[in-house]
Amino acid sequence: MNVNRQKDGLDALKMLGEVARVDAPPFLLTRIRQRVANVQQRVSGKWVVATALSMILIIAMNIYLVAGQRNNSRTETSHELAQAMNLLPQNSLYE
DSSP states (O other), X not given: OHXXXXXXXXXXXXXXXXXXXXXXXXXXXXXXXXXXXXXXXXXXXXXXXHHHHHHHHHHHHHHHHHHHHHHSOHHHHHHHHHHHTTOOSSSOSOO
């Protein structure tokens, strides 16, 4: 088995030695560059409007959440969260 694998590997290496370089058709790169240059990428108006509206919505939600958190005190919120999770609201263990 091992001898057959080595023989197959040597045959593959010999075949690689016989591979010759292939010449590309003339002006192929020039044609490709011309096609790339001719492609115009335009964004439709619908995408621009959708992107703008989504950004405005995200910014408005952020402002609303940040302004809402200023009104609530952080300690009250943390105490409520600790009670909901059945945790101690303070760090003192011996009270």
